[in-house]
Amino acid sequence: MSDERASSDARLDRVNERIVRSRALILDVDGTLAETEEVHRLAFNAAFARAGLAWCWGRVVYKDLLRVAGGKERIRAFDRRLGGTSSLSDAEIAELHMTKTTIYADLMASGGCPLRPGVEALLNQARTRGQRLAIATTTSRGNIDALLGPALGRAWANRFVAIVAGDEVANKKPAPDVYLEVLARLDLSASECLAIEDSGIGLVAASRAGIPVLISRSAYFLDDDFSEALYVTDDLGMLNGKGVVEEGKLRGAL
Ligand SMILES: [Mg+2]
Numbered sequence: 001m002s003d004e005r006a007s008s009d010a011r012l013d014r015v016n017e018r019i020v021r022s023r024a025l026i027l028d029v030d031g032t033l034a035e036t037e038e039v040h041r042l043a044f045n046a047a048f049a050r051a052g053l054a055w056c057w058g059r060v061v062y063k064d065l066l067r068v069a070g071g072k073e074r075i076r077a078f079d080r081r082l083g084g085t086s087s088l089s090d091a092e093i094a095e096l097h098m099t100k101t102t103i104y105a106d107l108m109a110s111g112g113c114p115l116r117p118g119v120e121a122l123l124n125q126a127r128t129r130g131q132r133l134a135i136a137t138t139t140s141r142g143n144i145d146a147l148l149g150p151a152l153g154r155a156w157a158n159r160f161v162a163i164v165a166g167d168e169v170a171n172k173k174p175a176p177d178v179y180l181e182v183l184a185r186l187d188l189s190a191s192e193c194l195a196i197e198d199s200g201i202g203l204v205a206a207s208r209a210g211i212p213v214l215i216s217r218s219a220y221f222l223d224d225d226f227s228e229a230l231y232v233t234d235d236l237g238m239l240n241g242k243g244v245v246e247e248g249k250l251r252g253a254l
Pocket of ligand 1: 032197202
């Protein structure tokens with residue numbers, strides 16, 4: 001076995017051990033649980049059209065705007081980009097965002113957005129292991145419901161001990177606020193938990209809270225800097241302890 005392969009296997013073993021030994025798994029939502037960003041983009045554009053704005057965010061523009069966390073903040077950032085100062089009032093931005101949220105929920109309810117491979121298995125295995133699950137997200141509680149209701153059933157929230165959404169804290173990611181609030185509600189220290197994120201912004205937020213981070217890369221953030229992450233994968237289904245345990249590599253971890 002080459003040194004490179006051996007080191008990669010050792011890192012895989014370490015992250016699998018971390019997954020099964022953590023007292024709690026703290027999950028980001030958009031991009032991590034499902035590839036929701038395209039649905040968000042379509043909903044933004046539909047809201048702009050409904051408001052009579054001649055705005056249409058293509059994938060390249062939206063990818064750039066994703067550096068700004070939060071829907072209202074994203075609308076303001078784009079508005080400022082056009083004219084230097086924002087031409088929309090706070091009330092107009094709030095109304096646009098409310099329209100977008102309604103359209104997003106309708107799109108999710110009609111077509112849904114499947115969970116990414118390995119996500120449901122990870123949630124089920126965590127429950128079997130007696131681990132606690134939490135959500136730390138910049139998106140709104142309504143958006144989480146729009147995704148997880150169809151995917152996990154109406155009682156989805158019962159699976160999570162703590163759910164902290166963007167509007168419940170002072171500062172959105174990359175600030176650590178959502179993670180610090182989750183830790184407080186779990187009454188656990190950062191090192192007892194594992195955060196699962198898909199973006200550089202999310203990695204920074206969890207890392208600032210002191211929580212080790214597993215990155216499950218999603219379509220819009222493939223080229224972010226993940227050098228601070230514990231491990232980077234494109235497929236959670238290849239991790240979550242199960243496959244490695246079956247191969248007998250994770251001796252004594254369960
Ligand atoms: Mg995300």
